[in-house]
Amino acid sequence: MTATALLPLATLGSSLMTAVLIFLLPEQAVRTRTLLNLAAAVVKIVLVAWMALGLTAGQHYGLSFPVVDGLSFVLQVDKLGLAFAGLSSLLWLFTTIYAIGYLEGSPNRRRFFGFFSLCVASTMGVSLAGNLFTLLIFYELLTVSTYPLVAHRGTPQALAAASVYLRYTLSAGLALLLGMVALQVLGGDWRFGERTLLSGLDPAKRPLLIGLFWLLILGFGVKAALVPLHGWLPRAMVAPAPVSALLHAVAVVKAGAFGIVRLVYDVYGIGFAQSLGVLDGLVVIASVTIVYGSVRALTQQELKPRLAFSTVSQVSYIVLGIGLFGPLGTIAALAHLIHQGLMKVTLFFCAGNYAEELGIHRIDELDGVGRRMPLSSLAFTLGALGMIGLPPVVGFISKWLLGLGAVQAGKPWVIAVLVTSTLLNMAYFLPILHRLWFRPGPARGLGDWPGERKPGGLETSAWLLLPALATALLSLMAGMLAGLPFSPLQWATLVVRQEYLLP
Amino acid sequence: MNATPYHLLWLLFAPPALGLLAGWRPPRREFWLLLFGLPLPLVALWLVLASASEPMAGCLTLGGLELHWRLNGLTALLWLLTQVLLLGSAVHAVGNARVSGLPPRSGAWLWPLLGGLALGLGLIWLAADLVLLYLGLELMGLCAVGLMLLPGKVDALMASLRYLLYALVGSLAWLLGIALLLGAWGRLDLAGLAAVAEPNTVTRIAMALLSSGLLLKAAIFPLHAWLAPVHGSAWTPVSAVHGALVVKVSFFILLLLWRLLLPDVVVGAWALGALGSLAVLWGGVQAWRAAGLKQVVAWSTVGQLGYLMLAFPLLAGAGEGVATLVWQATWLQLAGHALAKAAMFMAAGNLLLSTGATRLEGLTGTSRRLPLSLLTFGLAALTLIGLPPSAGFTAKWLLLQASFASGQWIWALVLALGTLLSATYVFRVLRCSFVEDAPATPFRALPLGMELIALALALAAIALGLAAELPLALVRLSALP
Numbered sequence: 001m002t003a004t005a006l007l008p009l010a011t012l013g014s015s016l017m018t019a020v021l022i023f024l025l026p027e028q029a030v031r032t033r034t035l036l037n038l039a040a041a042v043v044k045i046v047l048v049a050w051m052a053l054g055l056t057a058g059q060h061y062g063l064s065f066p067v068v069d070g071l072s073f074v075l076q077v078d079k080l081g082l083a084f085a086g087l088s089s090l091l092w093l094f095t096t097i098y099a100i101g102y103l104e105g106s107p108n109r110r111r112f113f114g115f116f117s118l119c120v121a122s123t124m125g126v127s128l129a130g131n132l133f134t135l136l137i138f139y140e141l142l143t144v145s146t147y148p149l150v151a152h153r154g155t156p157q158a159l160a161a162a163s164v165y166l167r168y169t170l171s172a173g174l175a176l177l178l179g180m181v182a183l184q185v186l187g188g189d190w191r192f193g194e195r196t197l198l199s200g201l202d203p204a205k206r207p208l209l210i211g212l213f214w215l216l217i218l219g220f221g222v223k224a225a226l227v228p229l230h231g232w233l234p235r236a237m238v239a240p241a242p243v244s245a246l247l248h249a250v251a252v253v254k255a256g257a258f259g260i261v262r263l264v265y266d267v268y269g270i271g272f273a274q275s276l277g278v279l280d281g282l283v284v285i286a287s288v289t290i291v292y293g294s295v296r297a298l299t300q301q302e303l304k305p306r307l308a309f310s311t312v313s314q315v316s317y318i319v320l321g322i323g324l325f326g327p328l329g330t331i332a333a334l335a336h337l338i339h340q341g342l343m344k345v346t347l348f349f350c351a352g353n354y355a356e357e358l359g360i361h362r363i364d365e366l367d368g369v370g371r372r373m374p375l376s377s378l379a380f381t382l383g384a385l386g387m388i389g390l391p392p393v394v395g396f397i398s399k400w401l402l403g404l405g406a407v408q409a410g411k412p413w414v415i416a417v418l419v420t421s422t423l424l425n426m427a428y429f430l431p432i433l434h435r436l437w438f439r440p441g442p443a444r445g446l447g448d449w450p451g452e453r454k455p456g457g458l459e460t461s462a463w464l465l466l467p468a469l470a471t472a473l474l475s476l477m478a479g480m481l482a483g484l485p486f487s488p489l490q491w492a493t494l495v496v497r498q499e500y501l502l503p
Numbered sequence: 504m505n506a507t508p509y510h511l512l513w514l515l516f517a518p519p520a521l522g523l524l525a526g527w528r529p530p531r532r533e534f535w536l537l538l539f540g541l542p543l544p545l546v547a548l549w550l551v552l553a554s555a556s557e558p559m560a561g562c563l564t565l566g567g568l569e570l571h572w573r574l575n576g577l578t579a580l581l582w583l584l585t586q587v588l589l590l591g592s593a594v595h596a597v598g599n600a601r602v603s604g605l606p607p608r609s610g611a612w613l614w615p616l617l618g619g620l621a622l623g624l625g626l627i628w629l630a631a632d633l634v635l636l637y638l639g640l641e642l643m644g645l646c647a648v649g650l651m652l653l654p655g656k657v658d659a660l661m662a663s664l665r666y667l668l669y670a671l672v673g674s675l676a677w678l679l680g681i682a683l684l685l686g687a688w689g690r691l692d693l694a695g696l697a698a699v700a701e702p703n704t705v706t707r708i709a710m711a712l713l714s715s716g717l718l719l720k721a722a723i724f725p726l727h728a729w730l731a732p733v734h735g736s737a738w739t740p741v742s743a744v745h746g747a748l749v750v751k752v753s754f755f756i757l758l759l760l761w762r763l764l765l766p767d768v769v770v771g772a773w774a775l776g777a778l779g780s781l782a783v784l785w786g787g788v789q790a791w792r793a794a795g796l797k798q799v800v801a802w803s804t805v806g807q808l809g810y811l812m813l814a815f816p817l818l819a820g821a822g823e824g825v826a827t828l829v830w831q832a833t834w835l836q837l838a839g840h841a842l843a844k845a846a847m848f849m850a851a852g853n854l855l856l857s858t859g860a861t862r863l864e865g866l867t868g869t870s871r872r873l874p875l876s877l878l879t880f881g882l883a884a885l886t887l888i889g890l891p892p893s894a895g896f897t898a899k900w901l902l903l904q905a906s907f908a909s910g911q912w913i914w915a916l917v918l919a920l921g922t923l924l925s926a927t928y929v930f931r932v933l934r935c936s937f938v939e940d941a942p943a944t945p946f947r948a949l950p951l952g953m954e955l956i957a958l959a960l961a962l963a964a965i966a967l968g969l970a971a972e973l974p975l976a977l978v979r980l981s982a983l984p
Contacts, residue, residue: 170922
């Protein structure tokens with residue numbers, strides 16, 4: 001086996017083997033498990049960074065073997081996949097640290113961390129998959145490995161939410177399977193990157209191709225939480241906070257969005273998709289989702305569901321950017337894939353901190369928390385401002401480029417959608433910030449926090465605080481230093497320049 | 504006419520000999536069993552490698568009776584699968600007997616019967632002759648009934664007697680079919696029959712008789728009624744062998760005969776496909792409604808066998824490309840399901856034995872106390888649902904590809920509905936294990952061997968999904984019969 005096949009395999013294996021080892025370790029081996037988790041997460045970041053460097057130097061990585069005659073398992077590393085891989089490996093580290101602190105002393109931690117690693121391994125596979133068959137393998141593995149995480153608490157609500165989740169995602173997986181097999185029948189055993197294959201087919205097949213496109217969007221749209229396929233997401237909020245952070249910021253919704261990106265760029269090809277007329281449909285769906293998600297977020301009384309609906313809305317920016325036929329929209333979409341991950345994971349970390357430290361779940365209980373937990377609240381503020389799109393946090397860059405892309409694509413009405421969404425973002429985030437910082441809270445004699453833990457030295461445990469601060473800092477830096485190489489924006493530009501616009 | 508190779512004879516008769524030995528002195532430790540049993544799959548593996556390059560065939564003359572046999576890549580692989588599964592169940596049985604505290608004598612009959620079953624199955628894989636096939640089928644059926652009777656309880660007795668009745672009716676239909684074929688064409692060896700027999704009315708009636716007998720034995724809808732009660736009351740290792748191998752053998756013979764005698768009869772093939780579809784749906788619905796864990800697993804067998812039946816309409820009159828797809832998918836599905844079903848029965852048996860429960864609600868708390876068996880159940884379920892990466896998934900992908908390529912969309916619909924149904928009943932089981940607030944019940948500790956053997960089989964079913972090319976290359980070599 002050559003070194004070029006070894007790296008993607010090792011990247012995948014770093015979390016897959018961790019999952020296996022964790023299942024083999026006894027439940028009580030907390031220290032070993034923690035060490036293993038952190039070491040694997042760091043190793044993976046190093047491997048992904050190595051591949052990123054190698055890729056920019058013109059190195060090729062990948063491996064493939066036939067599963068059956070005419071059907072191959074293909075891993076191949078391209079810049080687009082590596083962007084997603086980088087996001088998931090970076091956030092895996094932070095979420096793991098957070099989860100170690102969050103689940104301290106709770107039962108079934110072996111199961112939790114085992115499936116957690118498996119879930120990250122699946123996102124890794126999704127990002128490195130080189131054909132539809134391989135993509136589907138890891139996409140479905142992601143479904144299976146997140147089920148135990150959503151059901152983790154074992155309460156009736158958690159089990160009901162997990163069932164709903166499964167109902168949505170397995171049906172979606174079936175739609176994907178049917179669509180992908182049909183594409184395989186039409187085009188044979190082909191890999192991502194051979195973009196002329198479908199456009200070269202008989203023009204009489206075009207209606208069929210349009211139908212298959214929407215079938216596959218149906219499949220990916222469930223995980224990407226496109227309205228009306230988003231029903232599972234707010235319910236899955238009963239899961240522990242690290243799961244919400246990982247599910248909503250990285251793994252599940254992003255896998256769906258990433259699948260749509262792959263479908264449009266690497267399966268159909270953006271030009272061919274445009275000529276089929278399917279991109280306009282995507283823009284409409286994305287716009288509806290953006291506005292609907294924001295409006296629903298506004299009506300939520302609890303913090304986590306509000307963040308969940310905000311995710312519904314924000315992930316669709318990616319779809320919107322793809323639908324806008326043009327380089328700027330694409331850059332915005334790809335950069336937002338990473339930006340939204342950083343910001344949303346920060347927000348969920350903070351929501352988890354409030355729940356753990358003070359027992360706060362509802363928004364109206366947040367009065368004056370800024371004094372009791374200033375650092376978490378600072379991180380939350382940064383994340384929220386980024387979501388609204390205030391410079392210099394990264395969210396601004398996404399929205400700005402989307403607006404430019406809309407003008408470039410000749411769809412100025414999309415700007416109205418963006419403005420509406422921004423106003424709604426402000427309407428649901430600013431009151432929270434106001435409560436955090438400017439309302440008097442229980443600390444000034446207005447009663448107690450719903451369930452305060454014993455105060456220690458820091459405002460909350462360092463395991464919980466540091467990841468939130470780190471991701472908040474990253475979302476600030478990614479915005480301020482967007483011009484440096486290897487920033488999400490520059491990487492996205494690189495992807496667009498090298499992979500899509502040149503023939 | 505060449506002489507019968509000695510290793511074939513050895514592979515045929517070593518299991519019954521070992522079975523008799525074990526019946527005389529039942530093994531108490533897995534070690535002894537593995538020591539004596541492991542050579543069998545190894546020889547089978549060697550045969551697979553040997554017969555891949557050149558298929559073996561021959562004829563045995565007993566007085567006036569000529570018995571034809573052959574071994575090609577496909578049947579050698581199936582024989583290997585048989586040996587692996589029998590050995591796995593035997594290992595499981597040793598641990599099972601120890602934990603359930605049976606006096607060694609009452610379980611002693613298990614061993615010779617298992618050996619007889621191995622002989623019967625081996626005869627069927629070798630047979631190229633309707634008489635030899637009949638002998639193998641009867642031996643297998645009688646041994647299976649004997650194995651079912653072993654628990655000695657009233658419900659086991661009832662269920663296995665009913666099974667015996669069904670099997671006898673099936674044999675009767677089979678004998679009538681053979682008689683008709685012999686009368687019409689004057690010979691019973693498969694190759695010769697395929698050469699001389701024309702698809703006229705007599706052949707069709709004979710095939711209808713043979714098929715109905717085999718459908719009965721294979722528990723294909725609507726002739727499946729005997730299956731669930733039998734599995735519910737039988738010992739776990741016996742259910743594992745039965746669900747994984749015995750019912751599939753009849754399917755194998757059915758496919759063999761149809762391909763040889765009526766390869767292009769589309770209406771009959773569609774009828775069989777329709778029966779399979781109904782089996783998928785009905786089996787899924789019943790598994791969903793079943794109250795006991797073993798019943799869920801047994802009903803899922805009914806549904807999964809239905810997938811195999813889709814091979815008939817997809818193969819009938821198909822072009823070469825589609826036929827190759829279906830041919831590979833069928834054997835992959837059969838092997839994957841056999842491994843996964845055995846693993847699932849063992850895992851379910853472990854869960855039941857350890858918790859003492861019979862209903863699904865008794866599984867609460869198993870994720871903490873029996874994580875390994877639960878994991879095995881989940882892994883086996885991946886194959887049954889057809890989730891990646893598993894043999895079930897790859898097989899389903901190929902079947903879908905075939906049904907799209909041949910324009911028979913209806914089977915894709917059946918596959919889709921079957922997937923959803925199987926996900927529903929499997930996750931109904933897994934869901935119970937997540938419940939945290941249930942009263943703590945005493946758990947019985949299990950020997951590690953019982954859990955590991957099930958895990959190994961489940962993992963094999965998953966590995967088969969990604970490494971399908973290795974065995975399927977052999978299957979392709981042994982061209983469509």
